[in-house]
Amino acid sequence: MTPIEGKDYSLAELCIAACAEAFRGDGEILASGMGLVPRLGAGLAKLTFSPDLLLNDGECTLVSEPIPPGPRGSYQPQVEGWLPFRAVFDLLWGGRRHCMNTPTQLDRFGQQNISLIGDPDQPKVQLLGVRGIPGNSINHPSSFFIPNHGKRTLVEEVDMVSGVGYDPDRWKPGMNADLMELRRCITNLAVLDWGGPDHQMRVISLHPGVRFEDVQEATSFPLAQIDGLGETAGPDAESLRILRDVLDVNNLRATVFPEK
Amino acid sequence: MDKRMTATDVVGRLSDGMTIGVGGWGARRKPMALVRELVRSDLKDLTIVAYGGPDVGMLCAAGKVSRLIFGFVSLDLIPLDAHFRAARQSGSMKNIMELDEGMLQWGLRAAALRLPFLPTRAGLATDVETRNSELKTVTSPYEDGEVLMAMPALKLDAALCHVDHCDERGNGQILGPDPYFDDLFCAAAEQRFVSCEKILPTAEMTAAGPVQSMVLNRTLVDGVIEAPFGAHPTSCVPKYGIDVDHLKVYSAAAKQEGGFADYVNSFVSIDPDAYLEAVGGADKVGAIPAPVF
Numbered sequence: 141m142t143p144i145e146g147k148d149y150s151l152a153e154l155c156i157a158a159c160a161e162a163f164r165g166d167g168e169i170l171a172s173g174m175g176l177v178p179r180l181g182a183g184l185a186k187l188t189f190s191p192d193l194l195l196n197d198g199e200c201t202l203v204s205e206p207i208p209p210g211p212r213g214s215y216q217p218q219v220e221g222w223l224p225f226r227a228v229f230d231l232l233w234g235g236r237r238h239c240m241n242t243p244t245q246l247d248r249f250g251q252q253n254i255s256l257i258g259d260p261d262q263p264k265v266q267l268l269g270v271r272g273i274p275g276n277s278i279n280h281p282s283s284f285f286i287p288n289h290g291k292r293t294l295v296e297e298v299d300m301v302s303g304v305g306y307d308p309d310r311w312k313p314g315m316n317a318d319l320m321e322l323r324r325c326i327t328n329l330a331v332l333d334w335g336g337p338d339h340q341m342r343v344i345s346l347h348p349g350v351r352f353e354d355v356q357e358a359t360s361f362p363l364a365q366i367d368g369l370g371e372t373a374g375p376d377a378e379s380l381r382i383l384r385d386v387l388d389v390n391n392l393r394a395t396v397f398p399e400k
Numbered sequence: 401m402d403k404r405m406t407a408t409d410v411v412g413r414l415s416d417g418m419t420i421g422v423g424g425w426g427a428r429r430k431p432m433a434l435v436r437e438l439v440r441s442d443l444k445d446l447t448i449v450a451y452g453g454p455d456v457g458m459l460c461a462a463g464k465v466s467r468l469i470f471g472f473v474s475l476d477l478i479p480l481d482a483h484f485r486a487a488r489q490s491g492s493m494k495n496i497m498e499l500d501e502g503m504l505q506w507g508l509r510a511a512a513l514r515l516p517f518l519p520t521r522a523g524l525a526t527d528v529e530t531r532n533s534e535l536k537t538v539t540s541p542y543e544d545g546e547v548l549m550a551m552p553a554l555k556l557d558a559a560l561c562h563v564d565h566c567d568e569r570g571n572g573q574i575l576g577p578d579p580y581f582d583d584l585f586c587a588a589a590e591q592r593f594v595s596c597e598k599i600l601p602t603a604e605m606t607a608a609g610p611v612q613s614m615v616l617n618r619t620l621v622d623g624v625i626e627a628p629f630g631a632h633p634t635s636c637v638p639k640y641g642i643d644v645d646h647l648k649v650y651s652a653a654a655k656q657e658g659g660f661a662d663y664v665n666s667f668v669s670i671d672p673d674a675y676l677e678a679v680g681g682a683d684k685v686g687a688i689p690a691p692v693f
Contacts, residue, residue, distance in 0.1 A: 198693030200578040212692065224578040225425065229502040233520070251526075255498065260531060262491035268480065269452075269472035274500035275522030301527040310525040314539060314547030319521070 141394045144348050149374050151328060152177065152393040153383060154347060155285065157375035158331050160184040162283040162324035163238060168192040169280075170202075170223075170237040176209055176392055178240035178285050181326075183387045188379055200224045210390035232272070232279055235319060239276050240283040245298040248340045248361040250322040251305035252277070252284065253298035260300055270302040277303035281321040287396060289327035294341075294359040306339030328397065330355045331372050336364030345372040403570045405623045407437035407672075410593045413623070414438075414558055417466075419447040421508070421554070421589055423561030423582035424634060426453040427476040427642045428691075429574075431562035431595050433630035436668045436675070438464060449508075449554055451501065451580065453634055454650060457483035458668075460493055461653075461660040468493060469554065471501035475651070477644050477691055482654035497532050499523070505581055507554035512587030519548040559589035562631045563616065564609075564639065566594055566624040567602040572616030575608070576637045579615045586620035595627040597639060629676055629685050641688040646679055 141150045149157075159181025163171050171186065171193040173179035183206030186193040196202050202221035223231070231237055243252035244267060254273055258264030276282060282303065286293055304310065304320055311317050325332040325341070329350045336342035342364040343355055348371055356363050375383060383393075414420070420438075424430035435455045438446075445466040450456055452473035459465050461483040473484040487493035499507070500522040510518045519538055523529050529549070538550040561582040565573040572594050574582065586592040594616060606614065629636075633643040633650065650667075653659035667678055676682060 199691075222577070225501075225580060226505070229505060233502065233522070255527075256488070260527070261494045263488055266480070266485040266488035268474055269470055269498055270500055270526070270528055271472045272501040272522075274524075274526045274528050275502040275520070277526075278521045278524060300531070301525075304525040307525075312525075312537075312547060314545060315524050316521060316546050317525070 141391070142399060147348060147374055149380055150393070151347065152396040153380065154372060154374050155326055155328065155396070156180045156184060156383060156393065157379055158326045158372055159240060159283070159285055160188065161373070162240060162326065163190050163193060166190055166193060166238050168194065170194045170196065170231060172196070172237060172239040174239065174241035175285065177287070177396055178242070179209060180383065180387055180393060181240065181285070182206070184379060184383055187382050187386065196223050206387055208387060208389050210392050229272070229275070232276055235280045237276070238281040238283065238323070240285060242285050242287070243303070245293060245295045246284060246286065246325070247295060247298050247305065247307070249305035249307040250334050250341070251298055251301045251307055251310070252303040253300050255300040255302045257299055270300070273303040278320050280319070281323045283323040284325040286325060286327040289329045289355070289358050291358060291360045294361070296360045306334055308338070329358060332363070335366065340364060342366060343369060345370055347372050402568050403622060403624050404568050404599060405625055407434055407595070407625055407627065410434060410623060410625060411437050411441045411443065413591055414443055416443060417445045418557040419449065419555070421556040421559040421585040422448060422450040422455045423559065423580060423585045424453065424455070424631070425451045425578070425580040426472070426474045427634045427647065428453070429562055429576060429580065429631050429636050430455045430634040431560045431630065432632060432634060433627035433672060434560045434562070434593065434595050434625065435459065439664065439668050449504070449556060451504065452481070452484065454481060454647065457481035460484055460487040462664070465493065467495040467497070469497040469499065469504070471499050471504045475647050477642055478647055478651060482651040483660065486654045498528060500528055503528070503549070503551045504554070505584065506551040508581060508584040508588040510551060510553035511555045512584055515553060517550040517552050520551055521548060523549045523551070554588060556585065556589035558591040558593065559585040560593050561585060562595045562627070562636065564597050564636065565600050565605045566596040566621070567605050568599055568624065569602070570594070570616070570618035570621030570624055571602065571605070571614060572596065572621060573605050573609055573613050574615045575613055583615055583620060586616060592621050593623040593625065594621050595625040595630045597628055597630065597636060599624060599626045627672065629682065632679060632685055635691060637690040640685050641690045643679065643685065643688055
């Protein structure tokens with residue numbers, strides 16, 4: 141693991157801390173971090189500033205402390221409840237959840253695609269299908285982690301809108317767009333939200349050494365920026381200790397960004 | 401009533417063009433012994449409804465599926481099913497209804513309750529709405545006037561599920577921690593066929609787990625089929641986990657010309673005892689640990 145120049149943490153650790161920030165203030169809801177970095181982010185939020193968050197094990201139990209990813213050794217998950225898939229749907233349609241995942245494509249309005257690439261009738265690449273993303277995204281807050289910020293991921297138009305966003309053309313009169321919220325998008329370059337004009341994407345902080353122009357260059361659509369755009373806050377000493385000694389004892393975070 | 405039958409009997413009760421729901425979830429507790437029987441059969445033009453795993457991939461590769469209604473197809477520990485991908489990417493599987501996972505549940509529930517539809521927000525403002533022209537919206541008749549997705553009932557001609565135990569009258573027990581939606585698949589179907597690890601006398605079954613494990617009551621079941629390790633290569637925890645090594649063999653078969661035919665020769669066109677031997681035997685499969693996610 142190589143630290144960012146002038147810092148005592150790596151890019152992966154910075155991203156995990158920024159993912160954790162997305163869950164700040166969420167209270168007693170299920171924090172679903174899909175994939176390693178969002179999962180560690182949700183766990184870090186729980187062990188620091190959002191202790192009331194609920195976590196699950198990816199199967200059907202709620203756990204009262206984050207399970208370290210990778211080999212568990214003698215670690216026993218601390219079960220606090222039962223959450224089979226049928227209860228997950230009830231919980232998320234009721235809005236008591238915040239999900240963070242890694243979409244294959246994302247547009248300016250936060251519409252995400254995890255289903256396929258290319259022509260939906262004969263895709264170039266068939267991916268998972270929409271899974272629960274349509275119901276998630278319209279019912280509770282969503283955030284994203286994108287490890288490869290580039291024009292193939294942040295696209296002008298996604299090939300299949302799997303999750304709702306703020307595109308006004310998609311919302312017909314009478315549909316309820318008040319229950320959805322796109323919170324944060326953490327990438328390898330910056331942190332963004334949807335506070336730009338008409339809820340379009342906006343850069344709210346830049347990772348160390350990254351300029352706004354670099355982020356814009358890697359994005360297929362124009363980006364707004366927050367007034368007084370500054371550097372993404374890194375993990376403090378206590379967060380780093382928790383991350384390294386408790387949350388990710390197998391150091392799987394070292395695999396997120398391959399070393400050159 | 402004695403509802404015991406064989407997998408061959410099940411296929412005899414099915415016909416071309418039927419809509420068949422398959423229980424389980426991804427690579428978990430799929431009725432694979434029954435699916436292999438479908439692959440061996442002459443049945444064709446099936447509409448398959450599933451939270452898909454290798455059941456969907458295998459039936460697609462075998463050319464059995466004319467329409468697929470799904471929320472996802474995944475092998476869980478292997479994210480994507482190679483055979484499903486091949487069918488989609490070659491253009492041979494265009495007739496699909498791609499749904500949100502919760503919408504699929506809602507469609508089954510509507511069918512189970514004999515309702516024409518159930519309302520939901522899931523699917524609105526996405527391409528699930530635009531790409532499925534048969535989906536319509538409904539306006540709340542109350543003051544709010546909200547426009548909602550009217551998820552139509554997904555009526556099944558038949559449902560296939562796999563559970564731990566059944567009695568011969570059709571009560572079914574699931575010892576794993578998640579019943580998935582097997583009860584809904586059965587309740588949404590005209591004919592319901594449930595394979596199980598073992599058929600037990602009722603009292604012995606109810607003694608084998610808490611009363612909440614008795615997920616299927618006998619109004620939901622028309623036929624029970626004893627099929628030890630009948631979910632393999634998917635999991636049936638606590639008895640056995642997902643056989644990732646076998647799923648790799650299965651997946652590799654999509655990568656080469658004639659690969660699936662070879663797979664069928666090795667693992668499908670054989671009887672259940674030979675199958676169990678071919679995948680390593682009861683001791684080996686029984687020792688596969690539960691998956692860790």
